[in-house]
Amino acid sequence: MERIPICKPAMDEEMIAAASDALRNEALVNGESVFKFEEEFAQFIGTKYAVSVSSGTDALILSLIAAGVKGSEVVTTPFTFIASANAVLHAGGRPVLADIWEDCNLSPFETRRAITESTKALLPVHIFGRPCEMDDFKDIAEENNLIIVEDACQAHGASYGGKKVGAIGEIGCFSFYPTKNMTVGGDGGMVTTDNEDIAMTVRKLRDCGRRERYLHDAHGFTSRLNTVNAAIGRVQLKRLDAWNASRIRNAQLYARLLKDMGDIVLPPMNDDKVKGVFHLFAVRTSYRNDLQTYLNEKGIATAIHYPLPVHKQPAFDGYFEGVYPVSERVSQQTISLPMFPSLSEEEVRTVCESIGDFFRKTT
Template sequence: MMIPLLDLKAQYLSIKDEIDAAIQEVMASGQYILGENVEALEKEIAEYCGVKYGIGVANGTDALVLTLDAFGIGKGDEVIATPYTFFATAEAISRVGATPVFVDINPYTYNIDVTKLKEKITEKTKAIIPVHIFGQMADMDPIMEIAKLHNLVVIEDACQAIGAEYKGRKAGSIGHAACFSFFPTKNLGCYGDGGMVVTNNPELALRIKLLRTHGSQKKYHHQIIGYNSRLDELQAAFLRVKLRHLDEWNTLRREKAHYYDQLFSKSQIGTPFVAEWADSVFHLYLIRSTYREKIQVALNENGISTAVYYPVPLHLQPVYQILGYHEGDLPCAEEASRETLAIPLYPEISPAQQMKIAEIIKSVEIARD
């Protein structure tokens, strides 16, 4: 019995008729870039998140880059971020010419440690990018308070957390702007690349719309230097179909995660910690163990896919050696990178599959003892 980390084929088959109809509709329309589906999706995502504006772009990385650019952040500026996330978060900061400043993570939630934010703020600091990692939002209230005190922009990196909540507020609704990725493996994923920026700021929304189309509002008339970062009409149509199912899928993810919690309750395996103010959408289910490699080998030998997120924290990446970080500087992120392992979790996974996975993991634990 092969068990993938994520079964995208099973998801497609569950909504096949809707997806196939969307394909036919778009192909017959003759409009494939920034059409009616993109405009409708922008409104639907904005409404879902509880904000006024959505701007579709080519991918989640572009969403971050264009948002930083639109806020005027660039050379000589510093942006605070977490070292325990996908490279794109820091890459976007560097791409606009700014410098990423890394703050260690909370060892339980894996999100940025808000108690260590203030010590990293300098006169060059212009923004904070809290990443809602693995489907759980960062502790946003203290982040927003610190940002207000120091006149900083807050950009939520919500690429892994659409539908997640913080004290009843949806991801994307608290910061000055938020960025989403619709990469296929995301909770709301298309069949290619896609991304979106959401905000309540009309000027920011307008500027990002300019940036995504070569700085042009009127064809062949360019007001600013921009990018080519447009969301495909076909991908928007897919996302509109999937958005109708998102809450149901996220509920199933929570149920499957809670079942894992029960299966591991009497073991020494670390399981995801969800803060009392958070409602996670469990983009990934991470276990934690000092003998991760043995667990991974045992699962792989039994046809069960796993993945390590992330084996090298950002402050230790070769490209950022110039920033002067060393091993041991951000110990919580470094320990998480050595010990965590993502195991299969998706709406279609069965209890029997989860039980098999847990039994193999616990058997490795018993053998070690």
């Protein structure tokens, strides 16, 4: 039996041709494709500027430096990939965690409680492609004079109240790591903003802090997106809306078939205001580990995002003093099911039938 993978990055002939064309005809670094990709991405998100970088982590680090968080606190979530919190540290800031609520996103209520005199920015993460409650975060930011940096690394094309994520806060950060809703055929990232100063600062920081070729007026990094990756990204971006529509269709089918099955808790679904793009389809069950073993035996790949919340990671041992009970509970119950644009209806049905069999045998 063919295994059903958890994700399947796309790399078609047009992407390969675009890569080979860029390799043959453009500068390997700072080639034309880089600037075209940035223009097209800015247009897609709806911001004045998009600045490409070499990863989502660098998008976050450079954005947070540009936002001036050095020496200040940044409130973010424990239920995320560790890069969100790492980036704050690398930018010279202090990550402060606030717990999530039942949608697995940063809780606005807990965020308010985490704000101090030293808070400079909020870093909400649109986890699994589901937009955070941005109206609440906008209110909190306005009341406390804070900058919002959106970690949209899992949410390319998601929207909230008619605006794409990455265009709602001051700055948006995207990752093009191969498992994401779109990739560049390797690592890559993008910073989106309407703020010209921020865009210029990120552009300078990614390019060794250059003002001119060998004149540097900032301590920069080598964080550029390679031309060949930008060329692939341009083709992927053209496919993104159709891919996201397919993910949403698959999510709706999962939700229909898994409703009332065992103790499964489904992720929140889209409505008129909050339109997620289901980077992952993560359900929760107290039988998580046994279910994962059972599905694996049936040839169905799953993954745990994330088995440890940020404050439990060895890299942050002893760093955070608070307790984050919802994140800890969700980390023990969450399981991500296969989700990618070319996942067929039949495959979704196979996954759900196997989950049904598991609960019939187990409970």
